[in-house]
Amino acid sequence: MRRGLIILALTLSLIVFSLTSAQATKITIWCSEKQVDILQRLGEEFKAKYGVAVEVQYVEFGSIKPNFLTAAPQGKGADIIVGAHDWVGELVVNGLLEPIPEFKDIKQFYETSLKAFSYGGKLYGLPYAMEAIALIYNKDYVKTPPLTMESLITTAKRINTAYKGKVKGFVTSAAEFYYVAPVIFGYGGYVFKDTPAGLDVSDIGLANPGAVKGVKLWKRLVDEGLLSPGDNYQIMDSLFKEGKAAMIINGPWAVKAYKDAGVNYGVSVIPNLEAKVPAKPFVGVQGFMVNSKSPNKVLVREFLISFISTKDTMYKIYLADPRIPSRKDVLALVKDNPDIVGFTKSASNGIPMPNVPEMAAVWGAMNDALNLVVNGKATPEDALNNAVKTIKAQIKK
Amino acid sequence: MIKVLKIFLLFLLALFNAIFLLFGIYLIRNAYYEIGIVLLSALILIDFFIFNPKAYPYRYTIPALIFLFLLVLYPIYFTIKTAFTNFGTGHIFTKEEAIERLLYDPNYTYILEEKPIKFKIFSVFKDQQPTDDFLIIFEIDKKYYVGGVPLPSKQRGREILLREERLVKIEDKNFKLNGRFFEISPYPFNLSNIDLISTSDKVYKSLYMLEDPELEKNLSFFTLIIQKYLIQTEYIEGETGKILGVKVDNDGRWKFFFIDRLYRLSYEDIREDGKIKTKLVIVNTKTKKPIIEEKGSFFDQDEKGNKIFLIGYTAFIGFENFSRILTDEQISGPFFRVFLWTVLWSLFTVLFSFSVGLSFALILNNKKLKFRNIYRTLLIIPWAIPYFISVLTWRNGIFNETYGILNKIILPFLGIEPIKWFNDPFWAKVICLTVNTWLTFPYMMTVSLGALQGIPDELYEVAAIDGAGKWNRFWYITFPLLLTVVAPLLISSFAYTFNNFTLIYLLTAGGPPMVGATTPAGHTDILISYVYKLAFEGRGQEFGFASAIAILIFFLVAGISLINFKLSGAFEEIRGEQ
Numbered sequence: 001m002r003r004g005l006i007i008l009a010l011t012l013s014l015i016v017f018s019l020t021s022a023q024a025t026k027i028t029i030w031c032s033e034k035q036v037d038i039l040q041r042l043g044e045e046f047k048a049k050y051g052v053a054v055e056v057q058y059v060e061f062g063s064i065k066p067n068f069l070t071a072a073p074q075g076k077g078a079d080i081i082v083g084a085h086d087w088v089g090e091l092v093v094n095g096l097l098e099p100i101p102e103f104k105d106i107k108q109f110y111e112t113s114l115k116a117f118s119y120g121g122k123l124y125g126l127p128y129a130m131e132a133i134a135l136i137y138n139k140d141y142v143k144t145p146p147l148t149m150e151s152l153i154t155t156a157k158r159i160n161t162a163y164k165g166k167v168k169g170f171v172t173s174a175a176e177f178y179y180v181a182p183v184i185f186g187y188g189g190y191v192f193k194d195t196p197a198g199l200d201v202s203d204i205g206l207a208n209p210g211a212v213k214g215v216k217l218w219k220r221l222v223d224e225g226l227l228s229p230g231d232n233y234q235i236m237d238s239l240f241k242e243g244k245a246a247m248i249i250n251g252p253w254a255v256k257a258y259k260d261a262g263v264n265y266g267v268s269v270i271p272n273l274e275a276k277v278p279a280k281p282f283v284g285v286q287g288f289m290v291n292s293k294s295p296n297k298v299l300v301r302e303f304l305i306s307f308i309s310t311k312d313t314m315y316k317i318y319l320a321d322p323r324i325p326s327r328k329d330v331l332a333l334v335k336d337n338p339d340i341v342g343f344t345k346s347a348s349n350g351i352p353m354p355n356v357p358e359m360a361a362v363w364g365a366m367n368d369a370l371n372l373v374v375n376g377k378a379t380p381e382d383a384l385n386n387a388v389k390t391i392k393a394q395i396k397k
Numbered sequence: 398m399i400k401v402l403k404i405f406l407l408f409l410l411a412l413f414n415a416i417f418l419l420f421g422i423y424l425i426r427n428a429y430y431e432i433g434i435v436l437l438s439a440l441i442l443i444d445f446f447i448f449n450p451k452a453y454p455y456r457y458t459i460p461a462l463i464f465l466f467l468l469v470l471y472p473i474y475f476t477i478k479t480a481f482t483n484f485g486t487g488h489i490f491t492k493e494e495a496i497e498r499l500l501y502d503p504n505y506t507y508i509l510e511e512k513p514i515k516f517k518i519f520s521v522f523k524d525q526q527p528t529d530d531f532l533i534i535f536e537i538d539k540k541y542y543v544g545g546v547p548l549p550s551k552q553r554g555r556e557i558l559l560r561e562e563r564l565v566k567i568e569d570k571n572f573k574l575n576g577r578f579f580e581i582s583p584y585p586f587n588l589s590n591i592d593l594i595s596t597s598d599k600v601y602k603s604l605y606m607l608e609d610p611e612l613e614k615n616l617s618f619f620t621l622i623i624q625k626y627l628i629q630t631e632y633i634e635g636e637t638g639k640i641l642g643v644k645v646d647n648d649g650r651w652k653f654f655f656i657d658r659l660y661r662l663s664y665e666d667i668r669e670d671g672k673i674k675t676k677l678v679i680v681n682t683k684t685k686k687p688i689i690e691e692k693g694s695f696f697d698q699d700e701k702g703n704k705i706f707l708i709g710y711t712a713f714i715g716f717e718n719f720s721r722i723l724t725d726e727q728i729s730g731p732f733f734r735v736f737l738w739t740v741l742w743s744l745f746t747v748l749f750s751f752s753v754g755l756s757f758a759l760i761l762n763n764k765k766l767k768f769r770n771i772y773r774t775l776l777i778i779p780w781a782i783p784y785f786i787s788v789l790t791w792r793n794g795i796f797n798e799t800y801g802i803l804n805k806i807i808l809p810f811l812g813i814e815p816i817k818w819f820n821d822p823f824w825a826k827v828i829c830l831t832v833n834t835w836l837t838f839p840y841m842m843t844v845s846l847g848a849l850q851g852i853p854d855e856l857y858e859v860a861a862i863d864g865a866g867k868w869n870r871f872w873y874i875t876f877p878l879l880l881t882v883v884a885p886l887l888i889s890s891f892a893y894t895f896n897n898f899t900l901i902y903l904l905t906a907g908g909p910p911m912v913g914a915t916t917p918a919g920h921t922d923i924l925i926s927y928v929y930k931l932a933f934e935g936r937g938q939e940f941g942f943a944s945a946i947a948i949l950i951f952f953l954v955a956g957i958s959l960i961n962f963k964l965s966g967a968f969e970e971i972r973g974e975q
Contacts, residue, residue, distance in 0.1 A: 049617050050617050050620065050621060051621075052621075069938075073489045073490065075556075090486055093486055093487040093706070093709075094486060094487060094489050095489070095490060095495075095498065095708045095709075098504070099504060101645040101649075102645065102647050102649060103645075103649040104648060104649045120705075228798070228799040229798065229799075229817075229820070230797055230798035230799035230800070230819075231799065234793060235797075235799070235800060295556070296624060297624075297628070298620060298623050298624035298628050299620065299621070299624050301645075302620055305649060357486060357487075360934055361934065363934075364917045364930065364934050365917060368908070368910035368917065368919075369910075371820070371908065371909065371910060372909075372910065375817065375820045375909075377820070377909075390917065394917070394934075
């Protein structure tokens with residue numbers, strides 16, 4: 001009995017102790033890239049001014065969204081997450097993102113990048129970088145990059161014969177929608193119809209005449225022996241790194257590895273499909289998003305607007321992680337970087353990747369359709385029509 | 398010494414109690430009633446077992462029981478519970494939370510009059526530093542109103558959802574607010590020249606005013622006050638009942654406006670089953686239309702009557718998830734084909750891996766074989782290498798259609814046309830079986846080796862004397878005795894393979910796609926990978942639906958295993974031996 005009482009007393013005192021130790025307010029950021037340092041420094045400035053600490057936590061990119069989806073509904077998780085704009089739809093439908101109100105410098109940001117982060121007419125993220133795939137070529141084999149598909153085909157064929165298959169003229173991921181999208185959109189295909197009220201998910205343009213024409217052009221690359229149906233990302237990446245591929249279509253994330261591997265590479269816009277018909281790649285936008293259940297939303301907004309959205313910070317983020325800045329005056333500062341120029345040209349033709357949750361149904365269906373087409377199992381018309389049917393069935397619910 | 402140890406142990410127990418108690422209370426306060434109650438009852442049980450001498454024996458089983466509960470029973474309970482809800486993308490909050498968000502979230506307010514209201518905020522300074530104790534004066538149509546620190550009026554746990562404060566009109570040098578008398582100096586005043594408000598024991602000094610550059614230095618503290626109090630506050634003007642709230646203006650600065658809430662509770666007459674009933678509903682104060690509640694979601698309506706999704710919550714939907722599996726043709730269409738392949742895949746995997754494993758075991762069991770340990774170690778390697786590595790090696794290194802060693806070197810050398818491994822349904826299935834056999838035969842080999850060693854040598858000697866050959870000895874002695882031990886393992890291996898999502902997902906991702914299917918079904922999709930595609934690669938994540946299918950798959954596997962057990966008589970044999 002006496003022992004029981006001792007336990008009871010000890011238990012209670014421990015509880016009181018833990019309840020009285022107050023929790024200090026702080027802003028947490030989940031971020032995966034090299035901006036950790038710069039955000040940490042800004043956080044210290046913020047603390048000096050507001051007395052509220054900013055804690056930057058490194059979370060692997062692929063884990064940020066799932067972790068946030070688990071933690072945020074319980075009122076946990078970061079106040080700010082740094083991620084891709086195509087998360088916005090799912091997070092907003094779940095009620096987990098806070099809209100970002102107007103701010104003074106908003107006109108300094110590219111319309112495409114703001115649009116990418118908008119959902120239902122509201123802005124849900126502060127963009128800092130844009131990215132799109134472009135033609136990356138090895139200058140040892142290709143002196144001037146081709147500007148039309150026709151010349152890409154002849155150049156690639158010339159290299160294929162000249163090096164007797166030791167070097168591939170052109171290689172990219174053959175049956176992946178993300179890499180085939182530029183030709184589909186270039187001829188007028190679209191995923192969901194863009195309307196003033198947002199994307200209309202009931203209007204899918206992936207089997208319209210433009211999309212079919214685009215996929216036929218892609219099939220031609222296979223038929224002419226340039227692309228093999230088995231070509232995938234890893235193959236393209238390793239061939240180019242080893243100097244065994246002359247031209248690839250890939251994004252800015254891969255460039256550093258090519259530089260490190262000592263490849264004499266250049267970046268150029270994806271060749272026009274025909275004269276005056278530019279290819280239109282998906283544009284991905286990176287940015288900062290705010291947790292709608294954060295207890296510090298006013299301070300978080302203050303941190304975003306007064307500390308992160310500034311030209312100075314955006315430039316520093318660019319230096320840490322050189323991708324196309326989404327702030328116009330920062331892009332003007334970095335025009336001397338040839339990689340950025342190439343990717344920017346490509347992105348300027350592009351369209352933002354749809355950020356609606358329905359997009360999840362598109363990838364699988366389109367990859368399957370392209371797979372059937374490049375393997376000659378279905379005609380482009382049949383495969384695309386069936387893909388659209390699949391997507392519609394999936395998002396109908 | 399023992400006494401010190403005892404006190405230390407008691408202290409540990411107290412710490413353990415405190416942690417569990419806090420955690421349990423925390424869970425219950427956050428509406429996780431089931432697990433909270435389980436945790437607290439476990440705590441009481443533990444204490445009872447420790448302090449009651451009669452319950453001593455249970456001391457040692459209680460940790461096992463608790464873990465059984467937390468890791469096995471609770472997940473099962475949770476899966477069953479989820480299967481009857483629409484939990485998933487767009488439906489993650491509770492209904493109360495969703496309604497509270499609509500009614501109290503600062504985002505669901507709108508500005509009534511574009512013109513901002515002038516204000517000035519005063520605070521008690523301590524050691525030159527402003528504090529949270531503040532007063533705020535508004536100028537509305539040349540008249541002045543004052544408010545203090547607003548009190549919470551709606552709370553959820555410790556979180557304050559809404560604060561309300563009725564403003565007091567200033568008509569004299571002195572005014573009374575919340576039972577205290579204050580004096581303004583100088584008097585008469587306007588917003589810019591007023592600098593002191595005093596009461597019996599403290600003095601309020603100017604903290605912030607939008608138009609006053611001198612006070613700009615206090616902007617950061619004002620921001621903190623907005624965060625702490627003003628963002629959830631509605632100041633009510635006493636005479637007209639209008640609401641004042643803080644909002645970010647187009648220039649990005651915080652200002653006060655006359656606002657109204659977008660959604661309010663109201664009693665409305667609603668036609669239901671032909672009768673008119675008065676019901677409490679949420680109404681959009683702009684359009685005056687009630688918001689629609691449907692299948693766990695709230696929708697607003699625009700002028701044309703189009704529904705606009707607002708927020709969803711987790712709702713109980715009965716057997717809808719189950720009936721969807723059976724009635725939705727998109728899902729049930731390829732279901733049979735997928736199911737058939739799943740059964741074949743499990744059956745052949747077990748068959749092949751057992752035959753290969755047993756063959757190696759028989760060879761290794763031969764005591765005349767030299768370097769047995771080395772062979773055994775080498776043969777276990779496929780089992781020891783992480784899945785992710787070996788599967789990727791098989792996929793990209795061996796079977797890749799363009800660069801894999803088979804299509805690039807071996808087949809051309811033999812003069813055979815390259816095979817489209819991943820795009821031909823038959824070959825894709827062959828790949829799945831080959832790779833899984835490779836991955837699982839070491840397990841079967843190890844198990845068989847153990848079982849072989851348990852067979853007494855005398856039996857073989859007797860059989861040899863009777864003139865039985867090698868084959869007969871294997872067929873009539875080794876195999877039946879082996880099977881009694883291994884059969885239950887074969888059945889569990891079957892059940893494991895039935896649900897082996899990782900392998901399929903890494904190797905073929907279910908491909909090649911079925912031509913003409915309107916669901917993302919592939920020729921090598923097994924039930925679980927097909928379900929994964931349906932539940933998580935459609936429109937976000939549908940946990941409710943996925944749980945329903947998980948339950949269904951459980952019954953399938955349980956049924957098949959039961960039949961297997963009965964047919965093989967696995968358990969009876971063991972019992973018979975004893």
